[in-house]
Amino acid sequence: MPARYDLHSHSTCSDGSLTPAVLVDRARRCGVTHLALTDHDTTAGLRAAAEAARGSELTVIAGVEISSCWEDQTVHILGLGIDPASPVLNAGLERQRRTRCDRSRRILANLDRRGIHISRFCAGPEGGLVTRTHIARALVEAGYARSLKSAFATWLKPGRPGHTPAAWPALTEAVRWIRHARGQAVLAHPLRYRMNQRSLERLVLSFQRAGGRGIEVVSGSSNGEQIQRCASLAARFQLLGSVGSDFHGPDQPWLRLGCCDPLPGSVEPVWGDGLL
Ligand code: AMP
Ligand code: MN
Ligand code: MN
Numbered sequence: 227m228p229a230r231y232d233l234h235s236h237s238t239c240s241d242g243s244l245t246p247a248v249l250v251d252r253a254r255r256c257g258v259t260h261l262a263l264t265d266h267d268t269t270a271g272l273r274a275a276a277e278a279a280r281g282s283e284l285t286v287i288a289g290v291e292i293s294s295c296w297e298d299q300t301v302h303i304l305g306l307g308i309d310p311a312s313p314v315l316n317a318g319l320e321r322q323r324r325t326r327c328d329r330s331r332r333i334l335a336n337l338d339r340r341g342i343h344i345s346r347f348c349a350g351p352e353g354g355l356v357t358r359t360h361i362a363r364a365l366v367e368a369g370y371a372r373s374l375k376s377a378f379a380t381w382l383k384p385g386r387p388g389h390t391p392a393a394w395p396a397l398t399e400a401v402r403w404i405r406h407a408r409g410q411a412v413l414a415h416p417l418r419y420r421m422n423q424r425s426l427e428r429l430v431l432s433f434q435r436a437g438g439r440g441i442e443v444v445s446g447s448s449n450g451e452q453i454q455r456c457a458s459l460a461a462r463f464q465l466l467g468s469v470g471s472d473f474h475g476p477d478q479p480w481l482r483l484g485c486c487d488p489l490p491g492s493v494e495p496v497w498g499d500g501l502l
């Protein structure tokens with residue numbers, strides 16, 4: 227079977243809609259041979275994912291997606307091939323969960339003041355990690371929005387009543403936690419940040435100087451031109467390339483598990499040289 231990598235996915239342990247076991251099963255049926263589970267700020271699903279893959283042809287790579295801050299922007303850093311037992315990483319992720327809990331309380335209070343009462347609809351997953359996706363789902367369930375997309379656009383985006391910034395750690399800090407856990411730090415979906423090309427290049431340089439190893443050259447929603455832009459960034463800053471769908475569940479059909487374009491031949495893969 228040819229190797230097929232998908233190194234960015236979510237489960238019910240963060241804001242995905244499939245449990246780790248169901249996600250792994252679906253990945254296997256989609257022909258994925260190497261799947262990284264990269265839930266937001268938690269490694270809680272990794273054990274169940276590894277158990278579900280045991281005895282099959284699919285390899286689960288331990289991952290995480292950490293929210294961080296660079297020059298007032300939220301930037302997502304993937305940790306791939308991490309040791310989930312790392313004390314430094316775990317202390318960092320514990321702090322992330324407290325930050326998330328605090329932010330969700332503030333978002334709900336801000337919405338409450340506007341007459342939007344959704345607290346009773348809003349339960350995060352077991353283990354307590356809350357994302358804005360959970361709040362968006364609650365807005366849909368309570369009838370304040372028709373879809374997740376419109377819930378974000380109407381209530382949660384910058385400039386909207388529920389927009390409440392979170393105190394994420396610096397990008398350098400997120401990279402440090404990943405390196406302590408012997409993982410490879412990869413800049414997630416580089417073209418999704420709201421910044422011009424010059425700022426993006428400064429971001430990638432800061433990331434590389436902090437010890438980042440790769441960037442996501444192919445992500446679920448990228449087209450050929452975007453892949454080439456990311457491939458140039460990787461070449462220019464001597465970074466490895468990664469491929470990941472950012473799959474959250476079958477309810478977001480535009481991001482399909484394991485269906486990314488291949489990494490351009492000019493880019494060194496982050497899974498080469500036994501790094502993962
Ligand atoms: P958080 O990390 O809690 O701020 O939540 C970020 C998550 O919200 C992302 O990982 C996406 O899964 C989701 N998200 C952000 N913007 C949108 C959008 N416009 N439509 C649907 N989901 C979104
Ligand atoms: Mn998400
Ligand atoms: Mn992300």
Ligand code: MN
Nearest residue numbers: 234236291472
């Ligand atoms: Mn993601």
